[in-house]
Each structure stands twice: as structure tokens, then as C-alpha cells.
Amino acid sequence: MRRWIVFGLPVLVAAVAIAWWMRPASPAAKYVTAPVKVGELEQRVLAIGRVQPKTLVSVGAQVSGLVKRLHVSLGQQVKAGELIAEVDAEPQQTALRTAQAAVAALKAQLAARRASLAQAESTYRRQEALMALDATARAELEAARAALDSARAEVGALGAQIEQARTQVDTARINLGYTRIVAPMDGVVVAVVTRQGQTLNSFQTTPTIVMLAQMDVMTVRAEIAEADVGKVKPGMPVWFTTLGDTQTRHESKIAQVEPAPESITQDAGSALTAAAGGQGANRAVYYNAVFDVPNPDGRLRPSMTAQVTVLTARESKALLVPTAALGAVDAAGKTQVRVLDAKGDVAQRDVHIGLRTNTTAAVLSGLSEGEKVVVGETGSDPAAANEGESGER
Structure with a gap:
């Protein structure tokens, strides 16, 4: 009996364990x-976006010449009408004096022509009186009338030339004013493109001297993927953080979803390549969602990268x-x-x-x-x- 207990009990325990392990799972x-x-x-x-000033203006010169003095520096706050730079005004001053001299010369000629006109009128009246008395030839009367008409035409022509010369004076005076470049608005100088002493050439394009930005309101252009653009609508809540400050959340609402991607401005050749299934057909397409955000403390700066989140539904x-x-x-x-x-x-x-x-x-x-x-x-x-x-x- 004891031998059975010694040898049989372990076998029984093992059998029970195997049976439990092999039981069907619930x-x-x-x-x-x-x-x-x-x-x-x-x-x-x-989406990923880019922060830009809502209002960004390139301040340029409309005349050519040497930049004699630059009155602002990078980061400076300026007011509308404040002097930005001065361009050498000697050529414009010379042009103004020349135009004014031309007007004076034409006025002198006009005075002489008016005197001739008065004399022609007097001659014609005299010939007319003599003709009434049959004391002169008709040829003399007709010659006097022709001289009178010619004198009147010369006076009229000189009057028109004077008006044209005065227009040139006004143009020269405006060009002289262009040598003083002033701020078109309040803003911050965010870029100085032209340095003092640099020569400007405005014949082909208007050269930029500085760039002014109003930094109190910034605009974000977020790139929305083609697969998601149908979900994003104006008025939807949106927020973003910047790479340098991931804890501060700037909130706003979508103002506009642009109807076409920026790539639409590319040349027709690229568009034809994409339509034909070429390399351009596999390019990712993004649409810009635009919104403004206040920036009273100036923490947002131009060209910052924005990590944008648009809440499309809740x-x-x-x-x-x-x-x-x-x-x-x-x-x-x-x-x-x-x-x-x-x-x-x-x-x-x-x-x-x-x-x-x-x-x-x-x-x-x-x-x-x-x-x-x-x-x-x-x-x-x-x-x-x-x-x-x-x-x-």
C-alpha cells in the first residue's frame, strides 16, 4: 500500500496537470x-506652413542714380512718410532747370508772336477801311488777312508748346521728388537690399532698397495635401506651433483655401508632361490654406516653419x-x-x-x-x- 502511494501519487498528479493543460479553451x-x-x-x-507678415512691401526707387544716404537700418521701426534713403538728385535737378528754361523761352517767343499778331490785326483793319473807300487793291487786303491768320496760328502753336513744356517741368519735378524715398506705411525694416553708395538702375526694373513689414498680424500659408484638401473649409478652427516653441499654441480660423496649387503657375511644358504621364504626373500636389494670427508680442517672425493642425470635425x-x-x-x-x-x-x-x-x-x-x-x-x-x-x- 505504501509502495502504491509512493509511486502512484506522482503519476496521478502528472495526469491531472496534463489534463488541465489540454483542456478546451473558453x-x-x-x-x-x-x-x-x-x-x-x-x-x-x-500640414506644414510658413509664417509671413500679412503686409509686406518692397520699397524701391523710381529713378536711377547713386544712393547718397540710407537713413534706416535692419530691424528699425519706421512711420509712414519717414525718409528711407536719398538718391543723388543732381541729374533730376538739372532736368528740372532745363524744362523750366524751355518754358521761359517759349513764353518769350509767345510774347513776340503776340506783338506780331497785334500788328497784323492793325494792318488788316487799316486795309479793310481803305477797301471800303476803294483806296487800296483787294490783293493788299487779302495779304493782310493771310498775315493775320498766320500770326494767330503761331500764337496758338506756341501756347500748345508751352503747355507741353510745363508738363515736362511737372515730370522733372516729380522725378526730383523720387530721389527722396519715404516709407509708404508704418512698419519694421525686415530687409536692407541696397547699401549706401550703391548705384541704382531703374530703366528695366524698379530696384528695391528696403522691405517693410507690419508684424502685428502674421499670415500662415499651410500646405494641405491633395488627399485632405476636400476636408478643409473656411471657418474651421486651426492652430499651430513653431519649431522653436512647441509649447505655445497659436489659434485662428481658416480664412481661405486657394482654389489651385502654386504649381499652376509653372510653364505649359511641365503641365503637358504631367498630362502625358511623365515625371511631373507623380509629383505631390498641395493646396494653400491661408489664415491670419495676431502677433502683438512679436514672437512670430517671417519665414518661421509652422506645424499646423486643422480641426475638420468633432x-x-x-x-x-x-x-x-x-x-x-x-x-x-x-x-x-x-x-x-x-x-x-x-x-x-x-x-x-x-x-x-x-x-x-x-x-x-x-x-x-x-x-x-x-x-x-x-x-x-x-x-x-x-x-x-x-x-x-
Whole structure:
């Protein structure tokens, strides 16, 4: 008896252990599940943008010449009408004096012609009186009339020449004023393009001397991918951070989504290449979403990189499930999920889905809070379940 206990008991224990290990698993142990939770779901579009001043003006010179003096420096705050630079005005002053002298000369000629006109009028009246007395020849009267008409025409022509010369005086005076470049608005000098002593040539293009910007309001142009541009509308909330300050969130609303990408301005050859399926056809397309943001403290600077988030949709107090639990969703948002009950049985359930993201979906009908939906089976990657339980806020 003792020998049986010594040798038989271990064999019995081993048999019981093997039987327990080989027992059929419960149905619930075959599935990875996630509970239906109540929470907030947001749909967002991410983009990269560039910060620029809302108002940026290139201040240039409209005359050619040497920059004699530059009155501003980089970063300086200027007021509208404040002197920016002076261009050598000697050529313009000479042109003004020449135009004024031309007007004076024409006025002198006009005075002489008027005297001739008075004499021609007197001669004609005398010949007319003599003709009435039949004391002169008709040829003399006609000659006097021709001389009078010629004198009047010369006076009229000189009057027109004087008006033209006065226009040249006005032009020369305006060009002289262009040698003093003043600020067109209040702003900050954000770039000094032309240095003191540099010679300007305005015959082909207007040379830029400085660039002025109003920094109290900045504009962000965010590049929205082609796949997301249909989701972004004017008025949607938007916020961004900069690379140098990821903790400060600047908030605004979308003002405009530009109807065409910037690439539309490229030459026709590139467009034809893309249409023909060439290399340009595979290029990524981005549309600019534009919005303004206040900058009272000046922390935002031109050309900063903005990490932009656009809130395209939000549902509060929604029933949330992982998208991994969903079957194929039709255009009306209807699909099926597998639900695990308290007994470990799995059943198909028709549900109606609303807002969706890559990881989470909002259930409009068909489920209740606390129910467990199947997101996978034992042995599959449970990451989907973990993501589904975390949700998006």
C-alpha cells in the first residue's frame, strides 16, 4: 500500500496537470476585445506652413542714380512718410532747370508772336477801311488777312508748346521728388537690399532698397495635401506651433483655401508632361490654406516653419470603438461588428458609424457603452486593440 502511494501519487498528479493543460479553451479566450467607451473624437488634418507678415512691401526707387544716404537700418521701426534713403538728385535737378528754361523761352517767343499778331490785326483793319473807300487793291487786303491768320496760328502753336513744356517741368519735378524715398506705411525694416553708395538702375526694373513689414498680424500659408484638401473649409478652427516653441499654441480660423496649387503657375511644358504621364504626373500636389494670427508680442517672425493642425470635425460624448473592429463600411456608414457577450458567445451586430479616424470610430447606433467588440483573435497582433482603447481626443 505504501509502495502504491509512493509511486502512484506522482503519476496521478502528472495526469491531472496534463489534463488541465489540454483542456478546451473558453470561447472568450479566443478573442481580443475592446470595450465601447464614451468620449470625444476629433478629425484633424496636419500640414506644414510658413509664417509671413500679412503686409509686406518692397520699397524701391523710381529713378536711377547713386544712393547718397540710407537713413534706416535692419530691424528699425519706421512711420509712414519717414525718409528711407536719398538718391543723388543732381541729374533730376538739372532736368528740372532745363524744362523750366524751355518754358521761359517759349513764353518769350509767345510774347513776340503776340506783338506780331497785334500788328497784323492793325494792318488788316487799316486795309479793310481803305477797301471800303476803294483806296487800296483787294490783293493788299487779302495779304493782310493771310498775315493775320498766320500770326494767330503761331500764337496758338506756341501756347500748345508751352503747355507741353510745363508738363515736362511737372515730370522733372516729380522725378526730383523720387530721389527722396519715404516709407509708404508704418512698419519694421525686415530687409536692407541696397547699401549706401550703391548705384541704382531703374530703366528695366524698379530696384528695391528696403522691405517693410507690419508684424502685428502674421499670415500662415499651410500646405494641405491633395488627399485632405476636400476636408478643409473656411471657418474651421486651426492652430499651430513653431519649431522653436512647441509649447505655445497659436489659434485662428481658416480664412481661405486657394482654389489651385502654386504649381499652376509653372510653364505649359511641365503641365503637358504631367498630362502625358511623365515625371511631373507623380509629383505631390498641395493646396494653400491661408489664415491670419495676431502677433502683438512679436514672437512670430517671417519665414518661421509652422506645424499646423486643422480641426475638420468633432463629436462629443460619442460611443467610441476601434476601427479594427469594423467590417466594410458602406457609403451610408453602415457596417457590422462582432460583439462578445458575458457568456463568451460572439454575435454579429449591425451598427451605424459616424466620424472616423485611422484608429477610432464613433458609433451612432447599434452598440451600448460597456459592451465588448472583437478586434482580433488570440495569436494576432493586439496592438489594434490597444490603439482602439486609447481613442482620439
